[in-house]
Amino acid sequence: MDSEMSMTSQAAHGHHEGHEEISWIRKYVFSTDHKMIGYQYMVTSLFVALFAFFLMVLMRWQLSFPGKPIPIFGPILEKLLGSSMAPGGVMTPQLYNSFGAMHGTMMIFMALVPALFAGFGNFVVPLQIGAPDMAFPRLNMASFWLFFVGVLIMMVSFFVPGGAAKSGWTSYTPLADFADMGPGFHPIFNGQTLWLIGMAFNITGSLLGSVNIITTIIQLRTKGLSWMRLPVFVWSELVTAFLLLLAFPPLESAAIMQLMDRLFGTSFFSPEGLIINGKHADISGGGSSILWQHLFWFLGHPEVYVQILPTMGIVGEIFANNTRKPLWSYKVFVYSLLAIGFLSMIVWAHHMYMTGMGQAVTSFFQIFTTIISIPSVLLGTVLLLSLWGASIRFNVPMLFALAWLPMFGIGGLTGLPLGWTASDVVLHDTYYVIGHFHYMMAPASLLALFAGIYYWFPKATGRYMNEFLGKIHFWPTFIFFNGIFFPMLVQGFAGVHRRWYDGGAGWQMAQNVLWLNQVMSFSAWALAIAQIPFIINFFWSLFAGKKVTDDNPWQATTLEWATPTPPGHGNFLHPVAVYRDPYEYSVPGYKQDYLPQWESDERLNKEGKLSQVSF
Amino acid sequence: MEIPYTVTARPDTGLYNAKVGIWLFLASEVMLFGGLFSAYIFLRLGATHWPHHILNVPMGLFNTMVLISSSITMVMAWSSLKMRQFSNYRKWLGITLFCGVLFLSVKSVEYKDKFHHYGIILNSGQEITGHLAMTEEEAIHSDVLKIKPDPENAGDFLFQLKSIFSKPEGEEKVLEIPKKEIRWWSNFVPKYNTYLATYFTMTGIHALHILGGLLVLGYFWGPGAALYRTNPEHLANRVEVAGLFWHFVDLVWIFLFPTLYLF
Numbered sequence A: 001m002d003s004e005m006s007m008t009s010q011a012a013h014g015h016h017e018g019h020e021e022i023s024w025i026r027k028y029v030f031s032t033d034h035k036m037i038g039y040q041y042m043v044t045s046l047f048v049a050l051f052a053f054f055l056m057v058l059m060r061w062q063l064s065f066p067g068k069p070i071p072i073f074g075p076i077l078e079k080l081l082g083s084s085m086a087p088g089g090v091m092t093p094q095l096y097n098s099f100g101a102m103h104g105t106m107m108i109f110m111a112l113v114p115a116l117f118a119g120f121g122n123f124v125v126p127l128q129i130g131a132p133d134m135a136f137p138r139l140n141m142a143s144f145w146l147f148f149v150g151v152l153i154m155m156v157s158f159f160v161p162g163g164a165a166k167s168g169w170t171s172y173t174p175l176a177d178f179a180d181m182g183p184g185f186h187p188i189f190n191g192q193t194l195w196l197i198g199m200a201f202n203i204t205g206s207l208l209g210s211v212n213i214i215t216t217i218i219q220l221r222t223k224g225l226s227w228m229r230l231p232v233f234v235w236s237e238l239v240t241a242f243l244l245l246l247a248f249p250p251l252e253s254a255a256i257m258q259l260m261d262r263l264f265g266t267s268f269f270s271p272e273g274l275i276i277n278g279k280h281a282d283i284s285g286g287g288s289s290i291l292w293q294h295l296f297w298f299l300g301h302p303e304v305y306v307q308i309l310p311t312m313g314i315v316g317e318i319f320a321n322n323t324r325k326p327l328w329s330y331k332v333f334v335y336s337l338l339a340i341g342f343l344s345m346i347v348w349a350h351h352m353y354m355t356g357m358g359q360a361v362t363s364f365f366q367i368f369t370t371i372i373s374i375p376s377v378l379l380g381t382v383l384l385l386s387l388w389g390a391s392i393r394f395n396v397p398m399l400f401a402l403a404w405l406p407m408f409g410i411g412g413l414t415g416l417p418l419g420w421t422a423s424d425v426v427l428h429d430t431y432y433v434i435g436h437f438h439y440m441m442a443p444a445s446l447l448a449l450f451a452g453i454y455y456w457f458p459k460a461t462g463r464y465m466n467e468f469l470g471k472i473h474f475w476p477t478f479i480f481f482n483g484i485f486f487p488m489l490v491q492g493f494a495g496v497h498r499r500w501y502d503g504g505a506g507w508q509m510a511q512n513v514l515w516l517n518q519v520m521s522f523s524a525w526a527l528a529i530a531q532i533p534f535i536i537n538f539f540w541s542l543f544a545g546k547k548v549t550d551d552n553p554w555q556a557t558t559l560e561w562a563t564p565t566p567p568g569h570g571n572f573l574h575p576v577a578v579y580r581d582p583y584e585y586s587v588p589g590y591k592q593d594y595l596p597q598w599e600s601d602e603r604l605n606k607e608g609k610l611s612q613v614s615f
Numbered sequence B: 001m002e003i004p005y006t007v008t009a010r011p012d013t014g015l016y017n018a019k020v021g022i023w024l025f026l027a028s029e030v031m032l033f034g035g036l037f038s039a040y041i042f043l044r045l046g047a048t049h050w051p052h053h054i055l056n057v058p059m060g061l062f063n064t065m066v067l068i069s070s071s072i073t074m075v076m077a078w079s080s081l082k083m084r085q086f087s088n089y090r091k092w093l094g095i096t097l098f099c100g101v102l103f104l105s106v107k108s109v110e111y112k113d114k115f116h117h118y119g120i121i122l123n124s125g126q127e128i129t130g131h132l133a134m135t136e137e138e139a140i141h142s143d144v145l146k147i148k149p150d151p152e153n154a155g156d157f158l159f160q161l162k163s164i165f166s167k168p169e170g171e172e173k174v175l176e177i178p179k180k181e182i183r184w185w186s187n188f189v190p191k192y193n194t195y196l197a198t199y200f201t202m203t204g205i206h207a208l209h210i211l212g213g214l215l216v217l218g219y220f221w222g223p224g225a226a227l228y229r230t231n232p233e234h235l236a237n238r239v240e241v242a243g244l245f246w247h248f249v250d251l252v253w254i255f256l257f258p259t260l261y262l263f
């Protein structure tokens, strides 16, 4: 390795920070520094993810051993939530529904998207484009705190009378219009209403965040960083931010309308002649629950891409770095990202084939759903072909990134039959759908999340995470993920319904696949245990991990590695400029196998002409 | 540490940061109101019956004028700043603020009118709208509702105009309807029907936007104006951005007015 050109600048960095005295609270709590905000997002989201995972771990008990008291945690639940929710430590249907709804909501909106889009986005994007910070640092702080308040509201909602929301992460009406209302419920402090208010905070925060990310990328790219020299992660963040910007607001208006329905008795989403608990509902009617579905899925579908696009970016970065080659085709990768982003706005109603929208409408959505798989496949192909002929470095980030690829593949392929009405009619609302989307949203997203953490940890902290612990984190995580989600595809084919608390009639007819419930539950619990090495690794490495000795420990080419380690306020010690494409690895004719974007040819002591080569 | 392009434009985009930011934000606002308008269209297309003439068109028209004027004065305020005429800036922005407050006042009068306007649905399904000839308190406890029905020409522009300034004459006959003939009665609150639900929700969210705009503009009129002394160009940029938001909110109203009042 050539280390002439890069030096550790920790000393310089220490000096750099010395002259800007900011109070502890401004530095760690109400910080406007994009890196600190990135850490805040990341840490908060990881906690939420752990919490939401834990909800599911408990639900898996009910599915494997229906009606039996939950060991260890049952009594705790009974104490915390009251004996109406978990009498004798047994999970009631309400509790099951509420855990299910909150698992989905928190995982998507408050754990994975914030971690991938906002956590990495905040930390990495300004560094990768050579900017001193985000375009609007104070707005950035506001985004985080709006998000954080949203999380708090969701958490608190577990403890209000009647418990947290129970109508699924999709909050379908008219159920959600009337759930958690009536005797025993507070008019405002009830699960579903708090869900809506919490979502309003979350949405507002992510809108401001996406404005910030887009403006930063458009305005603060450093000299020489033209569009086609942007690292793929920056591209993925840009597309994601546009999706959030344009798809979230209709859900915000839908949430407001549902709040109107709940608080002021309007009927936006309630039809005429609705009977509730055997009584004619005292409402004007005239609303439509299909309207809610349209508004929800207009966000809901882009939202799933919001979650997967940043992982594509992360995996792209790590692939290029560890195959020591340029991506097989940067252009195809970028255009695929753009195409996916655009198409994902016009496929939403493939979630609604069962509502009887009519042939014309379903045809439209079937066609575009099929078309969107083309750029998805292209993108996967770019990554796959990037491996061709590479001398791969199998470090921990690369292991996680590699594992992303087959998970994404399974997720995408299982999506296709859902995209066509003929097959979706059979598969809709079964565990098959759950299996399909979890392959994307759990294994793929989380593996990429871990990959990113292992990859950027050295830049953020100045220390590596432990390789060995990383590997014992990786293998069981990868295996048990599949142990949970593959059987779901099988059960779904056998017709097992996705939401039922104790299986109902569906289980009667699917006796021969019920044993898989235990397989899945044990896998889930094993997966929980497999995260312990990660947690230990994370905290141990923060304080005692091996120190990095170079600002560019992975010998990477993108700008975040040109900063001191860890980067101080304002990021770069000297103004940086960009001289080349993002992934110039193994370019013939140079002494080193990587050409950082910030190094000009003169500085890279290019080998001379043939005549100067000595044999 | 300095963020580049907060005041001056970036050469290749020709924009300063906040201007990019506000255009993006407005794009998301378009989608927010787009969601509401789509809901309106969706529900109206599916409705069996859609009420008309419930709103006072002259008032709405007046408010439309007020907002359009405020958009003009907003531009004047900004251009005064660009020409470094501080007292003119203050004056024009002051008028803009006044217009905003006037709009909200008229709007609240309209809301109040609706809360005193009643509808009765008889068991036969027939709907009678009008004003109570008794207090609300009495109406709740009595077995008979006394109501002055709306006259035939309640949708007339001139009639509505007159009704703003004086109590309508003519139709003074009071209907007395026993409650057992009534399926449902209420004043014109959001839950009365889908039309009023959309009316209150859309205009309510719009009014919140006006309020937000007033707060921001008020800040730039008052304490925020101090920036003029150190960096007038920066203040001009901020006012331009706030002005873009203000124009957008006006524009939304220009769509809301015909949608809710006229069609």
Ligand code: HEM
Pocket: A170, A304, A305, A307, A308, A350, A351, A369, A370, A372, A373, A376, A411, A412, A413, A415, A416, A417, A418, A419, A420, A424, A427, A428, A429, A433, A436, A437, A440, A441
């Ligand atoms: C080639 C790509 C894909 C296709 C063709 C596809 C197709 C579909 C279809 C048609 C459904 C609705 C099934 C039903 O409810 O009956 C669905 C559900 C779902 N998909 Fe995909 N999908 C694709 C990629 C993805 C990706 C990348 C993600 C996430 C990162 C994702 C997440 C989801 C989720 C969360 C649901 C279920 C939502 C719910 O009902 O709760 N999908 N997919």
Ligand SMILES: [Cu+2]
Pocket: A300, A301, A304, A347, A348, A350, A351
């Ligand atoms: Cu979808």
